[in-house]
Amino acid sequence: MNRWLIENGTLVTMDPAAPIVHGWLAVEGSAIAGMGAGEAPEEEKRKARETVNGKGLLFLPGLVNTHGHAAMSLLRGLADDLALQDWLENHMWPMEAKFTGDDVYWGSSLAAAEMILSGTTTFVDMYDHMDRVAQVVEASGLRASLTRGVIGLCPPDVQTAKLNDAIQFARDWHGKADGRIQAMMSPHAPYTCPPDYIERIVAAAHELGLPLHTHMSESAAEVAQNVKDYGVRPVEHLDRLGLFSRPALVAHAVHLTDEEIALLAERGVAVSHNPVSNLKLASGVARVPDLLRAGVTVSLGTDSAASNNNLDLFEEIRLAALLHKGVSGDPTAVPAAEALRMGTVYGAKSIGLEGQVGMLKPGMKADLIAVSIAKPHFVPATDYVSHLVYAASGADVAHVWVDGKQLLRDRELLTLDIERIRFEAQRSFERLRG
Amino acid sequence: MNRWLIENGTLVTMDPAAPIVHGWLAVEGSAIAGMGAGEAPEEEKRKARETVNGKGLLFLPGLVNTHGHAAMSLLRGLADDLALQDWLENHMWPMEAKFTGDDVYWGSSLAAAEMILSGTTTFVDMYDHMDRVAQVVEASGLRASLTRGVIGLCPPDVQTAKLNDAIQFARDWHGKADGRIQAMMSPHAPYTCPPDYIERIVAAAHELGLPLHTHMSESAAEVAQNVKDYGVRPVEHLDRLGLFSRPALVAHAVHLTDEEIALLAERGVAVSHNPVSNLKLASGVARVPDLLRAGVTVSLGTDSAASNNNLDLFEEIRLAALLHKGVSGDPTAVPAAEALRMGTVYGAKSIGLEGQVGMLKPGMKADLIAVSIAKPHFVPATDYVSHLVYAASGADVAHVWVDGKQLLRDRELLTLDIERIRFEAQRSFERLRG
Numbered sequence: 054m055n056r057w058l059i060e061n062g063t064l065v066t067m068d069p070a071a072p073i074v075h076g077w078l079a080v081e082g083s084a085i086a087g088m089g090a091g092e093a094p095e096e097e098k099r100k101a102r103e104t105v106n107g108k109g110l111l112f113l114p115g116l117v118n119t120h121g122h123a124a125m126s127l128l129r130g131l132a133d134d135l136a137l138q139d140w141l142e143n144h145m146w147p148m149e150a151k152f153t154g155d156d157v158y159w160g161s162s163l164a165a166a167e168m169i170l171s172g173t174t175t176f177v178d179m180y181d182h183m184d185r186v187a188q189v190v191e192a193s194g195l196r197a198s199l200t201r202g203v204i205g206l207c208p209p210d211v212q213t214a215k216l217n218d219a220i221q222f223a224r225d226w227h228g229k230a231d232g233r234i235q236a237m238m239s240p241h242a243p244y245t246c247p248p249d250y251i252e253r254i255v256a257a258a259h260e261l262g263l264p265l266h267t268h269m270s271e272s273a274a275e276v277a278q279n280v281k282d283y284g285v286r287p288v289e290h291l292d293r294l295g296l297f298s299r300p301a302l303v304a305h306a307v308h309l310t311d312e313e314i315a316l317l318a319e320r321g322v323a324v325s326h327n328p329v330s331n332l333k334l335a336s337g338v339a340r341v342p343d344l345l346r347a348g349v350t351v352s353l354g355t356d357s358a359a360s361n362n363n364l365d366l367f368e369e370i371r372l373a374a375l376l377h378k379g380v381s382g383d384p385t386a387v388p389a390a391e392a393l394r395m396g397t398v399y400g401a402k403s404i405g406l407e408g409q410v411g412m413l414k415p416g417m418k419a420d421l422i423a424v425s426i427a428k429p430h431f432v433p434a435t436d437y438v439s440h441l442v443y444a445a446s447g448a449d450v451a452h453v454w455v456d457g458k459q460l461l462r463d464r465e466l467l468t469l470d471i472e473r474i475r476f477e478a479q480r481s482f483e484r485l486r487g
Numbered sequence: 488m489n490r491w492l493i494e495n496g497t498l499v500t501m502d503p504a505a506p507i508v509h510g511w512l513a514v515e516g517s518a519i520a521g522m523g524a525g526e527a528p529e530e531e532k533r534k535a536r537e538t539v540n541g542k543g544l545l546f547l548p549g550l551v552n553t554h555g556h557a558a559m560s561l562l563r564g565l566a567d568d569l570a571l572q573d574w575l576e577n578h579m580w581p582m583e584a585k586f587t588g589d590d591v592y593w594g595s596s597l598a599a600a601e602m603i604l605s606g607t608t609t610f611v612d613m614y615d616h617m618d619r620v621a622q623v624v625e626a627s628g629l630r631a632s633l634t635r636g637v638i639g640l641c642p643p644d645v646q647t648a649k650l651n652d653a654i655q656f657a658r659d660w661h662g663k664a665d666g667r668i669q670a671m672m673s674p675h676a677p678y679t680c681p682p683d684y685i686e687r688i689v690a691a692a693h694e695l696g697l698p699l700h701t702h703m704s705e706s707a708a709e710v711a712q713n714v715k716d717y718g719v720r721p722v723e724h725l726d727r728l729g730l731f732s733r734p735a736l737v738a739h740a741v742h743l744t745d746e747e748i749a750l751l752a753e754r755g756v757a758v759s760h761n762p763v764s765n766l767k768l769a770s771g772v773a774r775v776p777d778l779l780r781a782g783v784t785v786s787l788g789t790d791s792a793a794s795n796n797n798l799d800l801f802e803e804i805r806l807a808a809l810l811h812k813g814v815s816g817d818p819t820a821v822p823a824a825e826a827l828r829m830g831t832v833y834g835a836k837s838i839g840l841e842g843q844v845g846m847l848k849p850g851m852k853a854d855l856i857a858v859s860i861a862k863p864h865f866v867p868a869t870d871y872v873s874h875l876v877y878a879a880s881g882a883d884v885a886h887v888w889v890d891g892k893q894l895l896r897d898r899e900l901l902t903l904d905i906e907r908i909r910f911e912a913q914r915s916f917e918r919l920r921g
Contacts, residue, residue: 362864
């Protein structure tokens, strides 16, 4: 099996047992085979077919983006500075209704290129035409948790067809692409799916043994509507419908009461915090310090490029560290190391990949990135975690590996044809705009 | 005089009369000599000694960073996640007390390199050893408003010596470096300068005909202390001391009442909004939409790299557009175009350079930057202002010119020796840390 070696690198491991290691890391096949401080042992050097000189590079686990809609990169910059419902109903949904499988393929390819170029190695994607997204994951070499998000505001036979589509996708793709693809089941949101439909989706998730993913409590208006329609707030509503009886990841969770936070913690529900999208759509500021204090696993998502408008997870990491300090008045809220965990370890945990990705440790998957620090904004060499969180950007990522395979080398994409993708994405957009 | 030409470019002019021009721009000496849509006239081509192919580039005015302390880049990552007073008194000031002129020179050089690499062409700097900062401005080719910030918590003779130093600096450097350097006068803050000392600084500013710059109302604690010490809030306090009798730029202005906003508008005081620094130090969120609505000129500053921790003004522009939507609940607050004006036109206006920089227009200074859009996060080609604000980063800047002279070419610094700067900055830091 292919064995290769990083020498002379600074490893930001995210492993509390050895957070920073100046030394070597060996990869065999898809896994980290060994690592240590100082010079690599002679045996490691002998076994390695290739060597990466780690001088001037920080190595860290690939970032995990736990909420998005990759294909919507086609809609970047189409409609900004609007409220959530107006933006969704009058701008996004009419365009998305016209999306073909090819549009989804090229939009997702565009997103995949951008994610690799900014250090994301695993992403969660909720959309339609998911077989085309899975093809992008397969081709790009990324790792992903994919789910056909279903909106149930339609006749029963259409609801059933959508659910069957989601089930079929999961059967076809779960565990595929050398195990890099996982499937999830997804009611789009409590306000877009009637209760009985959510129950059917939950039942299917039980049958398939899959986790659930949904949007929840993104805007205050949506929470008020839930109370009006169902007499309870979204957390209790979804809990009653069984959504938390399976491993579940909810996106946004901006508007929560203390009781809801306690219930999420009790049920082990993970939250994908999307600070840029929440600010841009004026949804509000999630209670992240309170969620973390309650023991909820909080990870980070970009949401789509239509409400962000990029997929650079370093920005979410930085904003998670900054925003909650400023809003709470507590300068120790979400310290740098915690923000970086949100983008790595907690991301992995929130989609069932704890112990597999999100950390540099022998036995774990070789999903890692190298950040070039030969730049003014990494000087002086003081606290690398601080620099990664407060000073770095995705553009500092030099190399990316997933499953031991290199996807980016000196910022050159090795698995994707970026010229073709830019051309096709632009063409899709122009056809959609009509 | 040297005349050169950009052909085939997309010009984001910031001029409301012609916001986006697909065409050409000619520079002669330090000024924009002409511009227009479509192909450049034959005469322009004939006159140009050099031509820049603008394909795949967005040209816009260089960014204006209206508050910072360049030399503090030496302290990047030294102390994070702390409250303002603790951070200042126990971490920053003890280190800064040891700064020599050489430290200021290399720290400011590091900042200059970072600013050029991220598209800033004009910056405001308040610090000590300002002659060394001026030397950096001279050598780097940047434009700057420089001011020796004085802290008056010291015996009268030291106060006088500091004020004389500030006056001498202004006499020596105002208008120097081919007019790229302007001087200002600066009491550091109302809480670090006794009232009579502020009055003496204001008197000196009148004598020299210079604008004033100060920190104001950054934290709630500081406002409460002002009320306790002087019976009024900082705006009224400074107004009584005459600070607003000259053109004035105040940094932060986070904690303001409606009355204070009205008074700032009435006095024509400009505000430098520093959103990243304000969040990181948990100072709070400035009332930017209210300030803009009242007619106050609000520009953007990074503050120092010690409380940011980078000098990428694109981040401030983006955060200005995002933060106030999320916090106010109004998704139309600070739209993209307004945020970009804050980083360009309003920046220029806030330091008396209106009509000279901050806009691409014949007759104005040739301070401009080129952003490379041949990247996934600029696809599809929809709204360039949206992409610049919501998707771009400083790392997308390919070329930079100030006063018609190129400072950055394909991300290569033409006026600064970055290897030497990194080495010297690291050495300064290690000596300071002791």
